[in-house]
Amino acid sequence: MIQITDLSKRFGKLNVLDHINLHLKQGECISLIGPNGCGKTTLIKSILGMVLPDKGTIIFNGKDIRNDNLYRKEIGYMPQIGRYPDNMNIGQVIQLIKGIHKNETVLDLELAHQFNIESMADKKMRTLSGGTTQKVSAVLAFLFGPRVLILDEPTAGLDPIAAEILKEKIIAAKNRGCLILITSHILSELEDVVSQIIFMQDGKLIFHKGVDELKAMTKQTTIAKSIIQYMKQ
Amino acid sequence: MIGILKYVALDILKNKIIIAYTVLLSLFSWSIFSLEDNAAKGVLSLLNIILLLVPLVSILFSTIYIYNSNEFIELLVSHPVKRSSIWKALFTGLSLSLILAFVLGAGIPILIFADISTALIMTLSGILLSVIFAAIAFLCCIIARDKAKGIGISILIWIYLALLFDGLVLFLFFQLSDYPIEKIAVLLSAFSPIDLSRILILLRLDVSAMMGYTGAVFQNYFGTSYGLLLSFFLLTLWSIIPFYISLRRFNRKDL
Numbered sequence: 051m052i053q054i055t056d057l058s059k060r061f062g063k064l065n066v067l068d069h070i071n072l073h074l075k076q077g078e079c080i081s082l083i084g085p086n087g088c089g090k091t092t093l094i095k096s097i098l099g100m101v102l103p104d105k106g107t108i109i110f111n112g113k114d115i116r117n118d119n120l121y122r123k124e125i126g127y128m129p130q131i132g133r134y135p136d137n138m139n140i141g142q143v144i145q146l147i148k149g150i151h152k153n154e155t156v157l158d159l160e161l162a163h164q165f166n167i168e169s170m171a172d173k174k175m176r177t178l179s180g181g182t183t184q185k186v187s188a189v190l191a192f193l194f195g196p197r198v199l200i201l202d203e204p205t206a207g208l209d210p211i212a213a214e215i216l217k218e219k220i221i222a223a224k225n226r227g228c229l230i231l232i233t234s235h236i237l238s239e240l241e242d243v244v245s246q247i248i249f250m251q252d253g254k255l256i257f258h259k260g261v262d263e264l265k266a267m268t269k270q271t272t273i274a275k276s277i278i279q280y281m282k283q
Numbered sequence: 284m285i286g287i288l289k290y291v292a293l294d295i296l297k298n299k300i301i302i303a304y305t306v307l308l309s310l311f312s313w314s315i316f317s318l319e320d321n322a323a324k325g326v327l328s329l330l331n332i333i334l335l336l337v338p339l340v341s342i343l344f345s346t347i348y349i350y351n352s353n354e355f356i357e358l359l360v361s362h363p364v365k366r367s368s369i370w371k372a373l374f375t376g377l378s379l380s381l382i383l384a385f386v387l388g389a390g391i392p393i394l395i396f397a398d399i400s401t402a403l404i405m406t407l408s409g410i411l412l413s414v415i416f417a418a419i420a421f422l423c424c425i426i427a428r429d430k431a432k433g434i435g436i437s438i439l440i441w442i443y444l445a446l447l448f449d450g451l452v453l454f455l456f457f458q459l460s461d462y463p464i465e466k467i468a469v470l471l472s473a474f475s476p477i478d479l480s481r482i483l484i485l486l487r488l489d490v491s492a493m494m495g496y497t498g499a500v501f502q503n504y505f506g507t508s509y510g511l512l513l514s515f516f517l518l519t520l521w522s523i524i525p526f527y528i529s530l531r532r533f534n535r536k537d538l
């Protein structure tokens with residue numbers, strides 16, 4: 051579904067992405083792992099068209115994403131830190147995003163129900179706690195039933211109950227055939243969701259493997275342990 | 284674009300700074316006009332306040348607002364919408380809110396007290412100044428990635444255009460008074476929107492004594508009606524060019 055070829059990006063002298071080649075298939079739930087500053091966020095932002103790569107191409111559903119924005123209809127994105135205009139209320143933010151996706155008629159409001167967002171529709175964004183803001187971001191990411199989900203640290207700042215609700219939602223999305231790309235530092239959290247691992251370091255792709263393959267190769271039982279084992283080898 | 288514009292404008296109009304700015308402008312204008320018997324004198328006193336306050340608030344508020352909207356701009360970019368539409372919506376939203384604040388605060392009392400054509404020109408130049416300094420703010424934000432640096436640049440630009448520019452031109456003239464440099468003076472005044480607005484209003488009021496050096500040369504050179512047209516044209520350029528440059532850079536910017 052997403053084909054990344056020879057993707058490179060420099061910020062000044064720093065090679066943030068170094069000839070990345072990836073093929074991401076539909077129905078996979080992929081965890082993007084790596085130390086801080088390894089280029090995870092830059093890779094995500096390149097797919098979303100926020101960062102314009104120096105070299106290489108990203109093909110989304112058979113179309114080059116350069117100079118295109120319509121492909122983003124298919125993507126639900128949840129940023130690491132959501133910040134919204136102070137005086138907008140929750141309802142207005144949702145209306146605004148709905149306005150951009152004019153042609154979408156079926157809305158997925160399940161998360162909004164479960165997070166009880168609708169009863170807070172006239173609360174101003176400025177007054178919300180970090181966790182509630184994350185909930186709004188999550189609702190927006192799932193709102194149009196996207197075929198690709200890009201979640202940057204989705205459970206950071208969420209309380210355990212909300213995190214569980216979100217996890218259930220991610221599993222449901224995976225089951226209906228979404229491609230899901232998650233970055234997270236807490237590996238144990240993803241254990242039962244993730245099917246593939248992409249490991250990056252210093253802008254380079256170290257490996258892209260299935261979870262089972264990785265576990266078999268390192269003879270470990272959990273993702274976290276197998277990655278540590280892999281790094282030691 | 285209209286959809287984004289609507290919510291951005293609603294957000295800005297509820298902003299406390301914009302409300303305070305409107306109240307401050309109306310306090311100044313109503314008190315000046317009720318203290319002065321002569322409306323023309325009132326216009327002059329108000330002019331000096333407007334030429335300082337409107338650019339300052341417009342450029343600072345816009346700069347801070349854009350930096351604070353960074354994450355929100357990123358979120359919008361992740362949706363199927365053109366980058367240029369987002370930038371244009373923000374610019375239009377900011378400009379319209381600043382214009383509304385100016386018209387409510389200062390425009391209405393001016394239109395009530397001053398004679399109609401002076402009042403219209405003065406309101407128009409206030410509106411243009413609001414848009415111009417919002418446009419310069421957009422340029423500052425795109426030049427500097429860092430918020431503190433961006434705000435610093437916008438304050439420096441304000442100090443330069445509002446306080447230093449006329450003095451520098453005057454200084455240049457005293458130094459070079461032996462040479463025929465009127466043409467250069469006219470050219471120079473085109474580089475300051477605040478000077479141009481002052482010229483625009485003072486040409487209309489015909490009080491050369493208050494015009495400052497560039498204004499006097501301007502009138503000498505172009506006469507009143509050409510001068511009015513030319514300064515209006517230059518002001519329009521000032522509101523378009525900085526924004527256009529920032530738009531082109533925003534389309535290629537890494538967020």
